[in-house]
Amino acid sequence: xxxxxxxxxxxxxxxxxxxxxxxxxxxxxxxxxxxxxxxxxxxxxxxxxxxxxxxxxxxxxxxxxxxxxxxxxxxxxxxxxxxxxxxxxxxxxxxxxxxxxxxxxxxxxxxxxxxxxxxxxxxxxxxxxxxxxxxxxxxxxxxxxxxxxxxxxxxxxxxxxxxxxxxxxxxxxxxxxxxxxxxxxxxxxxxxxxxxxxxxxxxxxxxxxxxxxxxxxxxxxxxxxxxxxxxxxxxxxxxxxxxxxxxxxxxxxxxxxxxxxxxxxxxxxxxxxxxxxxxxxxxx
Amino acid sequence: xxxxxxxxxxxxxxxxxxxxxxxxxxxxxxxxxxxxxxxxxxxxxxxxxxxxxxxxxxxxxxxxxxxxxxxxxxxxxxxxxxxxxxxxxxxxxxxxxxxxxxxxxxxxxxxxxxxxxxxxxxxxxxxxxxxxxxxxxxxxxxxxxxxxxxxxxxxxxxxxxxxxxxxxxxxxxxxxxxxxxxxxxxxxxxxxxxxxxxxxxxxxxxxxxxxxxxxxxxxxxxxxxxxxxxxxxxxxxxxxxxxxxxxxxxxxxxxxxxxxxxxxxxxxxxxxxxxxxxxxxxxxxxxxxxxxxxxxxxxxxxxxxxxxxxxxxxxxxxxxxxxxxxxxxxxxxxxxxxxxxxx
Numbered sequence: 102x103x104x105x106x107x108x109x110x111x112x113x114x115x116x117x118x119x120x121x122x123x124x125x126x127x128x129x130x131x132x133x134x135x136x137x138x139x140x141x142x143x144x145x146x147x148x149x150x151x152x153x154x155x156x157x158x159x160x161x162x163x164x165x166x167x168x169x170x171x172x173x174x175x176x177x178x179x180x181x182x183x184x185x186x187x188x189x190x191x192x193x194x195x196x197x198x199x200x201x202x203x204x205x206x207x208x209x210x211x212x213x214x215x216x217x218x219x220x221x222x223x224x225x226x227x228x229x230x231x232x233x234x235x236x237x238x239x240x241x242x243x244x245x246x247x248x249x250x251x252x253x254x255x256x257x258x259x260x261x262x263x264x265x266x267x268x269x270x271x272x273x274x275x276x277x278x279x280x281x282x283x284x285x286x287x288x289x290x291x292x293x294x295x296x297x298x299x300x301x302x303x304x305x306x307x308x309x310x311x312x313x314x315x316x317x318x319x320x321x322x323x324x325x326x327x328x329x330x331x332x333x334x335x336x337x338x339x340x341x342x343x344x345x346x347x348x349x350x351x352x353x354x355x356x357x358x359x360x361x362x363x364x365x366x367x368x369x370x371x372x373x374x375x376x377x378x379x380x381x382x383x384x385x
Numbered sequence: 386x387x388x389x390x391x392x393x394x395x396x397x398x399x400x401x402x403x404x405x406x407x408x409x410x411x412x413x414x415x416x417x418x419x420x421x422x423x424x425x426x427x428x429x430x431x432x433x434x435x436x437x438x439x440x441x442x443x444x445x446x447x448x449x450x451x452x453x454x455x456x457x458x459x460x461x462x463x464x465x466x467x468x469x470x471x472x473x474x475x476x477x478x479x480x481x482x483x484x485x486x487x488x489x490x491x492x493x494x495x496x497x498x499x500x501x502x503x504x505x506x507x508x509x510x511x512x513x514x515x516x517x518x519x520x521x522x523x524x525x526x527x528x529x530x531x532x533x534x535x536x537x538x539x540x541x542x543x544x545x546x547x548x549x550x551x552x553x554x555x556x557x558x559x560x561x562x563x564x565x566x567x568x569x570x571x572x573x574x575x576x577x578x579x580x581x582x583x584x585x586x587x588x589x590x591x592x593x594x595x596x597x598x599x600x601x602x603x604x605x606x607x608x609x610x611x612x613x614x615x616x617x618x619x620x621x622x623x624x625x626x627x628x629x630x631x632x633x634x635x636x637x638x639x640x641x642x643x644x645x646x647x648x649x650x651x652x653x654x655x656x657x658x659x660x661x662x663x664x665x666x667x668x669x670x671x672x673x674x675x676x677x678x679x680x681x682x683x684x685x686x687x688x689x690x691x692x693x694x695x696x697x698x699x700x701x702x703x704x705x706x707x708x709x710x711x712x713x714x715x716x717x718x719x720x721x722x723x724x725x726x727x728x
Contacts, residue, residue, distance in 0.1 A: 141712070144450070161719075164726040226600035246541075248602050249588045331588030331597075332547050335725035346443040347549055348718045 128362075135355035144351045153356035162340070162357070169337040172326065173319035176258040180266040180315045181308065183259065188270035188307075192277075203271070206264050214261050218328050221260065225253050225329070249331035257325040262318060266311040273307030274300075306376060313372050317365055337361055408433045409650040412448075412457040414637070415440050415592070416615075417510075419670035426657050432650045440592065441548075442466045449475060454642020458651040463635045465709040467506045468499040470640070476505040477641045483652045486659035489679040494636060499708075506638035507655055508676035510667065513696060513704065514551055515632035517613045518605035519598060521622045528605060531555050531628045539585045544598060544606035547591035549714075549721040550707060551633060552579060555607065558630050564705050567713035576720035583724065598623055614672025614693045625693040631703035632696070636676070668694065 135153055140146035191202050209217060224230050227244040235241045247253055277300070285295045323338030332339070337357070344354030407430075411423075415438040423434050439445040442463050449460060454475055462470060470476050481487050484507070494508045518528045522542075527533055534543060534555070545552050554564035556575025566572065588597050595616035597603035608616075613625035639658065641651045657663060664680035667673075674694050675681065681689060689695065696704075710717070 144447075161722045161726050161728055164728055165722070168726070222596075222600070226602060228601045244601065246602075248600065249597070327547075327591060331586075332591060333583075333586065333589060333725065334727075335722060339725075340722065343549075343718060343721070346441060346447060347721075348714050349443070349447070350715070350718075 131355045131358050134351055135359050137352050139350050139352050141349060144349060150352075153353045154360075156353060157356055157360055165335050165337055165340045166361075168334050169320050172254065172258065172336065173316050176255060176262060176319045177266075177312050177316045179255060179259045180263050181312065184263055184266035184270055184311065185304075185308075188267050188274050191267070191271050192274035206267055210264065214322075215324065217261065218257055218325055221253070221257055221329060222248060225256070248329065249333075251330065254326045254330040257329040258319055258322060261322065261325065262315045265314040265318070269310040269314065270304065270307040273304045277303050305379060309372055309376060313369065317368070320361070320365070406433050407431065407647070407650055408435055409647050409654055410435045410437075410456060410458045410645075411654065412437055412439065412445065412460045414438060414461055416611075417461065417637075417671055419666055422658070422663050422666055425663070426654060429657070430650075430653055432653065434654075446470065449642050453644040455644035455646065457642055458645040458647045459654055460640050460642060461509055461637050462506075462640060463637050463707070464497070464499045465707060467638050467640060469709055470642075471500060471505045475643055477643045477645060477648060478504050479507060479641060479655070480652060484656045484659060486656050486661075489659055489661055489664070489677050491676050491678040491681075494676045497636075500638070506640045507659070508636050508638050509658065510671070510673035510675055511634065511636040512610045512673040513627070513632040513634045514546065514607055514609055516605065516626045516628050517595075517598060517608035517616070518624055518626070519601070519603075519622050520624050522604040525624065525626075528624075528626055529629055531559050531630050533628075534585060534605070534607075535582055536585075539605060541585065541587050542604040543582075543585045544588050544590055544594050544603035544608070545586055546594055546607055546609070547589035549717050550710070551607065552589075552724075553717055553720065554633055554707075555579070556582075558705075564633055565708045565710055567710050567716075569713075569716050572713070572716050572720060576724060579724060583727075595623075609673075610693050610696075611672035614691070617693065627692075627696055627700040627704070629703075631705060632700065634701065634704045634706050636706070 134145050136149045136151070137145040138148060138150050138152075191199065191206075194202060222229075225247040226232070227246070227248070229248075231247065232241075232244040235245060281299050281303070282295055285299045290298065321338055323336045323342075326332070326334065326336055327339070341354050341357050341361075344350045344357060409432050411418075411434055413436065417438075418436075423436060426432065427434055439448075445460060445462060446466055446469070449457060449470070450473075454460075454477075467476075481503075487507075490508065494511065495503055500506045516528055516531070516533070518525075527536060527538075550564070553572065553575045556578040557564055557566050557571060559578055560571065560574050562568075562571045562575070566575075587603050590597060593612065594606065594608045595612040598606070598608070598616055599620055608625070610625055613623060616623040617625070639655050641648055641655075645651055658667070659677065661677055661679040661683055664675040664677035665683055668675045668680065668684070669688065672694055681695075
């Protein structure tokens with residue numbers, strides 16, 4: 102084995118070992134525990150059982166999952182609505198200005214998202230910066246309720262996840278062949294027709310990648326609804342955490358995690374299926 | 386092959402450097418000990434303190450249980466978790482002879498059923514969960530009982546702890562039951578009462594219930610006395626009252642887990658905290674009453690007479706201490722899920 106191959110092996114091996122040890126093994130443990138019995142003393146014990154999956158068929162869990170899906174879906178649509186025009190202008194900005202603009206999208210990521218969420222509390226609270234400006238300028242006489250509302254939750258979620266929408270959209274829009282737009286124009290299409298028939302279909306892979314990159318993390322960011330929304334609705338993340346910590350019901354918490362995992366695998370599967378089909382259509 | 390050796394050395398170097406120093410791993414509640422006390426301990430003994438925090442007994446218990454306490458040297462569980470961990474053999478006996486400051490402890494808090502003779506635990510501080518309100522917005526006459534939380538003028542104006550036992554506990558109290566009730570019918574009645582309270586609740590706060598009061602988002606609610614004390618230092622309109630039905634009380638103790646690797650250092654740390662000067666520093670900072678009689682005697686009058694920290698003895702007798710509810714926690718959690726999903 103020469104030095105170069107040795108390095109290659111080392112790099113790949115470290116990566117694989119890392120994932121196996123810290124992702125695959127704990128994941129399999131969760132799957133395993135979900136089939137065991139709850140035990141107060143040691144968290145889980147024999148005999149194996151399916152009862153925890155049966156318990157999941159409960160309107161409470163359906164509602165918890167539904168709440169999470171609604172938050173994620175709305176966040177994804179908001180990010181798409183805000184991110185698409187932004188990515189378009191970004192990709193059409195003069196080339197020398199783009200690195201700076203991209204940088205400004207990425208810089209907030211250098212700070213922990215938890216700290217950025219607390220910063221939003223300072224902006225939104227009744228005696229916060231926004232209300233001080235509104236009241237100081239005489240626009241309102243009473244502080245506007247923003248913190249601990251759904252609006253605050255969406256502000257927080259969109260703010261945290263918007264770059265995940267912008268970056269993939271920017272990647273496809275920047276590569277797009279502008280001659281196609283010109284050709285459509287020459288053939289008499291108006292702005293809307295160009296967008297619907299040329300730009301939108303060409304940016305579809307970016308839209309799908311962006312949506313999946315916003316939707317899936319939005320399901321897990323339960324601390325944003327907790328801190329900004331006042332923890333009044335239970336989301337999947339809270340539900341699973343409570344099973345592990347409050348009730349020490351590890352098998353039930355594991356079953357809920359496995360179900361969520363399967364749901365996400367299903368969504369990723371649909372995404373790959375659609376993008377495969379899309380790529381085939383492209384080459385035809 | 387030489388390269389590998391270098392990489393390996395680099396990886397192992399930090400471990401070797403640390404091996405010489407004495408260290409102590411302290412695992413405590415968030416905002417429960419001022420940094421000055423930790424630095425003073427480090428300066429006095431040369432023992433390096435590695436400090437980490439938790440926000441619920443349950444998460445602390447899960448970690449200590451899984452590791453058999455290896456990796457933590459001093460932990461601060463509440464009474465009913467001391468009882469639970471002691472019964473499960475997770476705690477190491479504490480040598481009272483090694484504690485020169487044991488005599489400063491308040492005898493009222495010693496030798497309790499959760500740990501007879503304090504073999505496994507040394508009380509740290511005690512406190513309560515009761516009512517807090519913003520006196521700019523709320524008339525003190527309208528804040529004397531847990532039932533006042535249900536008043537229509539508090540619509541969307543209350544802060545509650547994000548804690549299943551405490552929130553349903555209020556429901557149990559106003560229905561005339563104990564906060565430690567395990568009867569599913571009683572817990573259901575508590576749930577129905579709290580369900581009627583939901584329109585008044587603005588926020589469940591898991592990290593710091595004083596914040597919504599200071600933010601002016603909430604006008605009243607259930608708060609720990611230390612949080613109310615800290616809030617009042619920032620904003621003096623925040624008042625704390627013990628409801629006429631009685632508050633919920635707890636004691637947090639220092640314990641040494643069975644698997645602790647630095648037991649001698651842990652004992653030195655506990656003794657250091659028992660020094661009246663240090664107990665006083667802790668109380669001034671976190672606003673919970675120390676379990677230390679000498680420290681209380683040393684206090685300036687205004688602190689000693691602060692009813693937020695030191696309730697009237699009649700308020701203490703009316704109140705109740707939380708205990709472990711065993712398997713009934715599953716019933717509590719089921720109603721908690723319903724409360725938060727609106728089913």
